[in-house]
Amino acid sequence: MCRNIKTLFNFDPPVTEDEVRAASIQFVRKITGFNKPSKANEASFLAAVDEVAGVSLRLLHSLETTAPPKNRDEEAAKAKARAAVRFGS
Numbered sequence: 001m002c003r004n005i006k007t008l009f010n011f012d013p014p015v016t017e018d019e020v021r022a023a024s025i026q027f028v029r030k031i032t033g034f035n036k037p038s039k040a041n042e043a044s045f046l047a048a049v050d051e052v053a054g055v056s057l058r059l060l061h062s063l064e065t066t067a068p069p070k071n072r073d074e075e076a077a078k079a080k081a082r083a084a085v086r087f088g089s
Contacts, residue, residue, distance in 0.1 A: 009060055012069035017057065024052040
C-alpha cells in the first residue's frame with residue numbers, strides 16, 4: 001500500500017472531505033502510475049479521484065466501532081517514533 005495513504009477511520013476530530021480526497025488522489029496515482037496525468041488522461045484521472053473519494057466517504061460513514069476514537073496528535077507521535085526507529089533519525 002502507498003505510504004502516503006493514511007488510515008482515516010475512527011479519529012477525533014472526524015475525517016474531512018479534503019483528507020479523503022488527498023488519499024483518493026494518492027490511490028489513483030498509485031494504480032495508474034501517473035504523478036500528474038497528461039491532458040488526454042486528465043478527465044479520466046479526475047473522474048476516478050471523484051469516484052474513489054465518494055465511495056471512500058460512504059464507506060467511512062457506514063462503518064461502526066465500539067473502540068474509542070483515536071487522537072490524531074497521539075497517532076502522529078506514534079508514527080514519528082516508528083519512523084525514527086525504522087530510519088534511525
